[in-house]
Amino acid sequence: MTVYVYLHGFASSPRSRKAQDLRDRFAALNLTLHIPDLNQNDFTHLTLTRQIQQVCAGFPPDQPIVIIGSSLGGLTAAWVGEQCPQVDRLVLLAPAFEFLNHWVPKLGDKLLREWQSGKPLMVYHYGAERLLPLNYQFVVDCADYDSARLQKPIPTLIMHGIYDEVIPIQASQNYAYLRPWVELVELESDHALAEVSQAIWGSVTQFLF
Template identity: 60%
Template sequence: MKQYIYLHGFASSPQSAKAQDIGKRFAQISAQLTIPDLNAGGFSQLTITRQIQQVAAIFPDDSVPITLIGSSLGGLTAAHLGQQYLQVERLVLLAPAFGFLSHWLPKMGEEAMQIWQKEGNYPVYHYGEGRSLPLSYNFVTDAAQYQEDLLQRPIPTLILHGKQDEVIPVTASRDFAYSRPWVELVELDSDHALGNVTQEIWQAIRLFCQLPEGGKI
């Protein structure tokens, strides 16, 4: 039996709008979608390495094929899990955070970066908590090792990315898909949240994963 796991985005939670929407649609077709809380262990000590280890720990035995659905930083995490674990047979990436540091850090400004590096922590607004929480600079040093050029395993991959994405530009996904013929990129008329295209997202996931009809909300 196949297993489906959803990985939420940076400073988000399993209660995010996309996670809940997709989870309800899976439930309507009697398919289980596991949505781990990637804040486990505390947001302040979050790293991509920790996310990879946390998700891998809930993988079933090697005989069970896994489909990972990842949003933003969860999408980047899913891609690296797919590179490392052969039982990951399919990836669905929603506005994946390719080039995350190169897009995010410049918006902070040089002064804020220096303060963060010097003090070791920096307040980041956490949408799941609805407040700012300190994030260790270890997040930056750890994330720097997860480069897209490492992702070369030919896993069937569907990317859904908004053409008006203000956080991770759609060009990041275009560049990723260009040299990887196993990647299908669908560009949607939306922003990073993809909140106005939930039905389109579900139909794309359903067809790509060969799921039964249903899942209408």
């Protein structure tokens, strides 16, 4: 029996709107959508490596896995799929390809230098609803993951908003262009994809079922 997993985004949680909406839609089909908390009660020491290891360790043995990932959860899903043979389909919502290239420059030189010197960066965490510190090791770790190495031909559906200012749609267009097993759906939305949940579900059901 296929196991369905949802991976939430950066500074988010299993209680996010997309996570809960998709959980309810799966439940209506008598299916369980597993939503691990990637924060692990320690957002400060978050890394992409930690997320990948957590997700892989949570898989039941010998069952096919479908992962739906949002933003950084989408990037995590892509790397989990590359490493874990059980993953047979991916659905990526505004995946954070080229994440560091888009996010880090927005911090500004002064804040970036302070962060590099050891002062934690204060990030608004939408799950905790407050500012939380994040160590610079997050960036160091992410830099080790070059998306060009994602070459496993897993059937993949990407949905990305054309008005996304967090991760521009060009990142997903570049990714899909070089990988014929990837289908890209461009939506009239921004990074949150908040107002296109029905369109997302329609594409998800067509792709998965």
